[in-house]
Amino acid sequence: MDNSEFQHHKQQFMQGLWPQKSIELSEVLHVGDNVFSIGGLDIEAFDRFTKSYDQIIGINSQQRDMVKEASGENGLTNYRNYINVASNIQKSRSVLVIASPDSCQLAEIIPIVEEYISPSLFFDFAEMMAEESGYTITDIMYDNHHHLCITVTFTNPSGDTHNFGLEEEFKMDGFFLQWSPSQIELGHYYERLVCANGSTVRDKRKEYTTYKLSSTEIRQMMERVKNRQFLTYGIEHFGRLLTRASESRMSVAEMFKAKKLLIANGVQEEYAENLIPYMEVRGSYESAGYYNPTKERMMKGEGTIWDTYNLLTKFATHDRTWQQQDHRRINVMNGAFKLLQKEPDIVNYIDVFQ
Numbered sequence: 001m002d003n004s005e006f007q008h009h010k011q012q013f014m015q016g017l018w019p020q021k022s023i024e025l026s027e028v029l030h031v032g033d034n035v036f037s038i039g040g041l042d043i044e045a046f047d048r049f050t051k052s053y054d055q056i057i058g059i060n061s062q063q064r065d066m067v068k069e070a071s072g073e074n075g076l077t078n079y080r081n082y083i084n085v086a087s088n089i090q091k092s093r094s095v096l097v098i099a100s101p102d103s104c105q106l107a108e109i110i111p112i113v114e115e116y117i118s119p120s121l122f123f124d125f126a127e128m129m130a131e132e133s134g135y136t137i138t139d140i141m142y143d144n145h146h147h148l149c150i151t152v153t154f155t156n157p158s159g160d161t162h163n164f165g166l167e168e169e170f171k172m173d174g175f176f177l178q179w180s181p182s183q184i185e186l187g188h189y190y191e192r193l194v195c196a197n198g199s200t201v202r203d204k205r206k207e208y209t210t211y212k213l214s215s216t217e218i219r220q221m222m223e224r225v226k227n228r229q230f231l232t233y234g235i236e237h238f239g240r241l242l243t244r245a246s247e248s249r250m251s252v253a254e255m256f257k258a259k260k261l262l263i264a265n266g267v268q269e270e271y272a273e274n275l276i277p278y279m280e281v282r283g284s285y286e287s288a289g290y291y292n293p294t295k296e297r298m299m300k301g302e303g304t305i306w307d308t309y310n311l312l313t314k315f316a317t318h319d320r321t322w323q324q325q326d327h328r329r330i331n332v333m334n335g336a337f338k339l340l341q342k343e344p345d346i347v348n349y350i351d352v353f354q
Contacts, residue, residue, distance in 0.1 A: 013142050022096050049106045252300070
């Protein structure tokens, strides 16, 4: 990707940003239902805004339902505002409030951990990282609406290739930077050859997170990338995960989570079931009289964890459901890697297939 193409993506992202503002959490007061007051102005909100607001101030769905049942909507409003004020007594917290340009409703509220990192500052940092590291920016994916995020991928122009395990050929080395308003993540990037016709899929592994972009943090991330052990360790670690996943059968519970990952990112139920046949496998246990919803972790699913990981990453890389720059591709890749990282459900299976 040359500089003009990079600038084009940057411009597209910035022009498509929904209206947003960084404010103190204490300035966001609940009025009633999905209505909030900000700076004395009452504004309607989407359900997801209200749910995110509750998560930030520490109210779960059970608490919300109990208070509403006992004290009504007014009681719930007073409770929300009390918890908000109380949580900001020792240290005030900042949030980023995002509004829909079409409906003028509040769309999302994002907690700021240390300080707000602007997208323009992140783009400048990504350019600086490319110049300092000698790596080339090869891809940018983003969401510039209510779920703000950018992922920039860097690869080595020399095109080093590493071979190990299961006849997998890894085309890398590289890394990625992933931005959200309150943090930047740095991690490894892999491009794997998955079949003889040259089809490849992309893999990511987070290594480091910063919640502010000070000169010290910038220097530390650059030093990490320049350290050859940063990439070498990533390859070796991924190889260990690969071996374990290839030897571990999927459980029904893991199939459910994999299918849920697809649906959560907008994949239709029928299509998701075609990719991850959770209901079909569950039906086999039900027909045999072995199904117990509390023991899905103990029931063998279809294929290995490595099979499912490959399926998810291939879908995220190649499927035409989304535009190439759509950040939901990254969401699925992140979910697939979490499946690879977690301890497999590999003990005490209930097996209906044997």
